[in-house]
Amino acid sequence: MLDLTALSVPIVGAPMAGGPSTPALTAAVSAAGGFGILAGAYLSPDQLREQIAAVRDRTDAPFGVNLFVPEEIPFDAAAFDAYREALLSLAARYGAELPEHVDYSDDRFDAKVGVLLDEGVAAVSFTFGVPEPAVFATFTERAVATIATVTGPLEAEIAVAAGATALCAQGVEAGGHRGTFHISNDDREIGVLDLIGQVTGLDVPVIGAGGVGGRDDVAAMLDAGAIAAQAGTAFLRTPEAGTRQAHRDALTDPRFTETATTRAYSGRLARGLVNDFIRDFTEAAPPVYPQINTLTGPLRKAAAHDPQVINLWAGTGWRGARETGAADVVAALDPR
Numbered sequence: 001m002l003d004l005t006a007l008s009v010p011i012v013g014a015p016m017a018g019g020p021s022t023p024a025l026t027a028a029v030s031a032a033g034g035f036g037i038l039a040g041a042y043l044s045p046d047q048l049r050e051q052i053a054a055v056r057d058r059t060d061a062p063f064g065v066n067l068f069v070p071e072e073i074p075f076d077a078a079a080f081d082a083y084r085e086a087l088l089s090l091a092a093r094y095g096a097e098l099p100e101h102v103d104y105s106d107d108r109f110d111a112k113v114g115v116l117l118d119e120g121v122a123a124v125s126f127t128f129g130v131p132e133p134a135v136f137a138t139f140t141e142r143a144v145a146t147i148a149t150v151t152g153p154l155e156a157e158i159a160v161a162a163g164a165t166a167l168c169a170q171g172v173e174a175g176g177h178r179g180t181f182h183i184s185n186d187d188r189e190i191g192v193l194d195l196i197g198q199v200t201g202l203d204v205p206v207i208g209a210g211g212v213g214g215r216d217d218v219a220a221m222l223d224a225g226a227i228a229a230q231a232g233t234a235f236l237r238t239p240e241a242g243t244r245q246a247h248r249d250a251l252t253d254p255r256f257t258e259t260a261t262t263r264a265y266s267g268r269l270a271r272g273l274v275n276d277f278i279r280d281f282t283e284a285a286p287p288v289y290p291q292i293n294t295l296t297g298p299l300r301k302a303a304a305h306d307p308q309v310i311n312l313w314a315g316t317g318w319r320g321a322r323e324t325g326a327a328d329v330v331a332a333l334d335p336r
């Protein structure tokens, strides 16, 4: 099984679903001595298989794949309808049609687990919860490392008891979605360094995540007991990433001065640069996932060039994100 404690550079390239994650980015991070993780969420099982092949076309280095673990909770139709109503005038301005009904989707989790078992990638990472112990056991039998994303100590205990062979301790500083197991949990907002300290006693290696803008942030995570740092935002401006132009530009635009967490885009908490959409809709957004994500999709598509509308996922270290190749970013973050 892959030994995550033996990476030549202690940098994990975060999975970044929804565009930024590409086979080129994953391959570049792994080839540079870090460990790239491809985002498997929102892809069909066939697309996932193609992307895995595309990473392998570029490098022989080991890499991982990340999946969103589904959690079906009772659908709050009234909250969904009220939020849809709140978004209608903005959607009309961009000519976007918002769906009236959205069916629950599990993002084809079981089929994608099947693809990963077939393909035998080096590691599988999970966020938004953990799968059944039998899923961990099957990967472990096949010598596939399993990394569970956790945002608190109780989640870490649950993940290790279920069979995870490593943890990704995701602090509140992290860009993109928080990996909190339950959609509507109140956010305890634990910072990454505290969280690493709280979960290192469980006998599995811990990767820290959240807020990496430079090598000092990585060094602090290693000092706190992590074996590597998982960085996402730091790679958003690399040519290998699939980040949309408006998102790239916003990362250096002085109009954006802070990040915040919001449910406004997807119904789940996620951190991004504060724009008009976050300011206007955070209060109204209900914890209804993935239906709110699907609801806002047509608006985000129609307004793809407008940074005041689209999700500008970014962690608190966003000012450190540089426009340079992914291998350069890996080298620049290496504190050793």
Ligand SMILES: Cc1cc2nc3c(=O)[nH]c(=O)nc-3n(C[C@H](O)[C@H](O)[C@H](O)COP(=O)(O)O)c2cc1C
Pocket: 014, 015, 016, 017, 018, 020, 039, 040, 041, 066, 126, 127, 149, 170, 173, 174, 175, 176, 177, 179, 209, 210, 211, 212, 230, 231, 232, 233, 234, 313, 314, 315, 316, 317
């Ligand atoms: C654009 C973006 C998309 C993300 N998508 C995913 C994802 O698909 N799966 C996942 O486990 N984490 C995802 N994350 C969170 C990262 O795994 C990681 O926790 C985070 O990037 C670390 O914080 P940083 O961005 O400050 O480095 C995403 C982060 C960003 C910035």
